C-alpha cells in the first residue's frame with residue numbers, strides 16, 4: 001500500500017509539473033500584455049492622470065484650436081487692469097474699501113469675465129486664462145492690518161474674514177475658477193501690524209499664490225531721497241523681507257505716494273545695492289490711473305506701469321468701475337484671451353502695436369475682424 005501511495009504521490013507530482021509546464025508559457029503569453037492593462041486599471045486615478053494630460057497636450061499641438069477668435073473678440077494686445085487697493089475697513093473712503101464693497105468688486109470682476117493672474121505671470125507674458133476671459137491683477141499697498149489680520153476665536157487663530165486676505169480666500173472657495181494672485185506692497189518695521197505674526201503671514205501668502213513686493217523700507221518719498229537714500233530704502237525692504245523669507249525674490253516696486261526718484265536717480269528705483277543687499281525690480285508700479293498695456297504692446301514699459309484705483313469715490317472717471325463700464329461698451333479695447341498661453345492672437349489691425357521682439361517664443365496669430 002505504501003508503494004501505491006508513493007506512486008500516487010509521484011503521479012500527482014508529475015501531473016502538477018505538467019500543468020505547471022503547460023501553463024507557464026500560456027500565462028507568459030496571455031498575461032504579459034494584459035499585465036500592463038491590469039497595472040493601468042489598478043493604478044490610482046492620480047497616477048493615470050499625467051498620461052491623460054500628456055495625450056491632451058499632444059492633441060492641442062497638432063489640432064487646430066477650436067476657438068472662434070472673431071466671435072469672442074480675441075485681442076491679446078488689449079489693456080489689462082492692475083488694480084490698486086489700500087485699506088479694507090468699515091468706513092468707505094478714497095483709499096478705503098469696505099469689506100462689502102471689496103466683495104462686490106470681486107463679484108463684479110468675476111461676473112464680467114475677469115480672471116485673476118499674478119503680476120509675475122503678467123510680466124512673464126504667461127497669461128493662462130480661458131478663451132474669452134480678461135486677466136486682471138490685484139495689488140494692495142502699505143501692508144495694513146486690515147489687509148491681513150489674524151484674530152482669535154475660541155482660543156484658535158484664524159484669518160479675519162473681513163480682512164482682504166480673508167475675503168479673497170473666501171471668494172476663491174466660492175469660485176475656484178477665478179484664479180489666484182495678489183501682490184502686497186509692504187514696508188517696515190511691521191508689515192500687517194502684528195509683529196509676532198509677520199513670518200506666519202508671509203508664509204501663508206507665498207503658499208497661497210500671493211506675492212510680496214517692495215514699498216520702500218518705511219514708505220520713504222523716493223523723490224526726495226539722494227541716490228544712496230533711494231538704494232537704502234529699497235534694499236532694506238528686501239533685506240527684511242528676506243529675513244522672514246530667506247531667498248525670496250522681491251521683484252517689483254510700488255512707488256510710495258506714487259513718486260519716483262528724480263531724473264538720473266530713477267535708475268536706482270530699478271536696481272541698486274545697499275550694504276551688501278542687492279535689489280532688481282522687474283516692474284515699477286505707479287499710483288494712477290489707466291489700465292496697463294499688454295506685455296507685447298509697443299507701449300508696455302515695466303518701469304512705468306499704471307494702476308487703476310479700485311474705488312468709487314472721486315474717481316475722476318479713471319476708477320475701476322469707470323473702466324469696467326468702458327470695457328463693456330468697447331470690449332475690443334481690453335485683453336481677451338484665446339485660452340492658449342503659447343500664442344498671441346490679435347485682430348489684423350492691431351499688428352502695428354505689437355513689439356515683435358517681446359514675443360520671444362510666442363507665436364503671433366492674426367485674424368480678420370470683418
Ligand SMILES: [Zn+2]
Nearest residue numbers: 141142256257
Ligand atoms: Zn503706500
